[in-house]
Amino acid sequence: MSLNRLISPELVDAVIRLIVETLPWAKDAVTYEVQDDFQFLLVAVQCDTGPELTEDERRQLGRRIDRLMPTRNGELTWMLNFMSNGKVADSYFGGDSRSPELGF
Numbered sequence: 001m002s003l004n005r006l007i008s009p010e011l012v013d014a015v016i017r018l019i020v021e022t023l024p025w026a027k028d029a030v031t032y033e034v035q036d037d038f039q040f041l042l043v044a045v046q047c048d049t050g051p052e053l054t055e056d057e058r059r060q061l062g063r064r065i066d067r068l069m070p071t072r073n074g075e076l077t078w079m080l081n082f083m084s085n086g087k088v089a090d091s092y093f094g095g096d097s098r099s100p101e102l103g104f
Contacts, residue, residue, distance in 0.1 A: 005039075006070045039072065039075070047084050048083075048085065066094040071097040072096065076095045
């Protein structure tokens with residue numbers, strides 16, 4: 001059985017564009033993976049070269065991404081990791097229609 005692709009190239013472009021518009025220094029510091037048969041988008045922002053972001057700034061970016069992303073019943077559709085020195089320093093996620101506040 002083939003699932004509908006929730007994560008399209010256009011959606012990925014929109015998410016990356018939103019991140020770069022919000023964090024212009026991150027233009028070359030954003031990576032992503034489409035996982036789970038196009039049902040989940042994992043995005044990482046390497047923060048080593050940019051200015052330090054507050055927790056509220058990171059959370060607000062996560063909320064803006066959440067508004068772009070489709071939802072699934074009981075399953076996540078996206079995760080945004082802020083990386084520092086090769087490790088996850090902060091993370092936000094969402095897309096579960098049953099628990100919309102789960103990743104915040």
